[in-house]
Amino acid sequence: MTNTIEKRVKNTFHYLHEHAEISWEEIETTKYIKKILEENGCKVKTFDDCTGVIGEYGNFNCNHPVIAIRADIDALWQEVNGKFQANHSCGHDAHMSMVLGVLWTLEQNPELKDKVAIKFIFQPAEEKGAGALKMIEKDVVDDVDYLFGVHLRPYQETKLGQATPVIVHGATKTLNAEIEGEDAHGARPHLNHNAIEIGAEIVNMLSKIHLDPRIPYSVKMTNFHAGGKSANIIPGNATFSLDMRAQNNELMDELEKEVHSIFKSIEDLYHIDIKVDSHGIAAAKTNNEAINIMKKAIEDTLGKDKVDEPLVTPGGDDFHFYTIKKSDLKATMLGLGCDLKPGLHHPEMTFDKDALINGVNILFRAVLNTYGVSG
Structure with missing residues (x-):
């Protein structure tokens, strides 16, 4: 099962990497993800005035807490080998692929469907610092109790095979x-x-x-x-x-x-x-409950010795607007070690694609731990 999902995640990554689109222009990316969400049991919502797509999976009619998992979908516009183009040098193609991997893992565990209420947020325009605010305007987190994100980390910050349960952006x-x-x-x-x-x-x-x-x-x-x-x-x-x-x-x-x-x-x-x-x-607003859930998920997936300390970085992410605009939202962003070199936003950024399945499994385990179910 894991090998099948890992292959799908890698194939999806390669497709998204080759079909990058810049902020607010992620039209084909939105269509591509929408189709996958629909094919895998999600109720899907798109928007008339912006890109991005939301998928709801599970039972939203019971008293389950609602978990949202967010992936940013836009690429940068930069010069690559002498030519300006849309380029996923910040890892958003990987983020989308891992979050879809969580959906595929849920689908292969059908007994969980009535026990969870998961909202998949594929958000546009993170690189513009505006996409999260647009999704908030669209009320996508109004019913959300927990919010998890993920971001690839450079090798200088988080080693391959390790992860941090929170990224404290500035x-x-x-x-x-x-x-x-x-x-x-x-x-x-x-x-x-x-x-x-x-x-x-x-x-x-x-x-x-x-x-x-x-x-x-x-x-x-x-x-x-x-x-x-x-x-x-x-x-x-x-x-x-x-x-x-x-x-x-x-x-x-x-x-x-x-x-x-x-x-x-x-x-x-x-x-x-x-x-x-x-x-x-805005700078990160952290939540200890969400951090502890993610920390336990890393321990369960990679081992206790693979959990890094909270990562403090001067980089920014509009993910944190969600918690600033909705103060009771319990949120954290997973930082995934993947041997990323030479650095984020470098036009020739590379990382170890085998680490993608670690991200999938950690996020899936965070969902299970939030609901207190085994899997």
């Missing part, structure tokens, strides 16, 4: 900004303020932000564009982006205030306007 925020000034002739630098020099001043001031050193945080400029093809024009306008990270939401608030204070000072000094648009992902 808060992340992206600021996209526009400097609004006026151009000037290269021979008349006194008639404007050079947007490139203003950008350099912002970078310099960002380096002087000092917050609580006991809590990890960072802010850096990751994109800057000013000027055009004419080298004798001093640009007055520019666009730039900042990547901001903090290990908790409170420090992110402080960091954001400091950044906006810098913008205000620059505006006053150079008599220009800086327009800012931002979006971000």
Whole structure:
């Protein structure tokens, strides 16, 4: 049975990897998963105004707690071997495949169907930090008591054959900004303020932000564009982006205030306007009950010596919006060791596909442990 499911999971992974789609454009991915859910006993829901698909499996008419298992479905847009394309370099193809593996495992244990109420959430646009909020808007977790997620981990964090019961992501925020000034002739630098020099001043001031050193945080400029093809024009306008990270939401608030204070000072000094648009992902809100369920599932599947400590990482995931928007939701994200190299979001990221069945079995065991049933 395990070998059959493992083969299906790997085949599904390879298909999804070869048919990657970027955020909000996961149309064929949604259709593909919808078909599998329908073929395996799920009541299926899709949406008119966005991608993503929900499958309900089991008995929702009794007093069972409802468990949701979430997989993100979007790919990144990045350059691979000299060509820009949709690319699953963050492991979402693996996440989808493992969650479908849980469904297939349930189907091979038909005696469980009346004992469980499982909601499979295949969520779009995680890479945009917006998909979870859209699913919340669609009320998909309103009736959910427990929420489990999964994410592949780089080899530096979690070794192959091991797993962590919780990923403690930090808060992340992206600021996209526009400097609004006026151009000037290269021979008349006194008639404007050079947007490139203003950008350099912002970078310099960002380096002087000092917050609580006991809590990890960072802010850096990751994109800057000013000027055009004419080298004798001093640009007055520019666009730039900042990547901001903090290990908790409170420090992110402080960091954001400091950044906006810098913008205000620059505006006053150079008599220009800086327009800012931002979006971000909240830091993890952890739940001990859910973590202990996942920890026991790892022990039961891999052994007690294969359970890692909680993984604290500056990376972000919009998974945590579910618990922030629904405070009584008991949630955790499994971190799966899989010898992932050289790192997440690397265009040539690889991992050991044999680890996929570990993820399936751990998540399935977490379901059984939540309901207190053997399998």
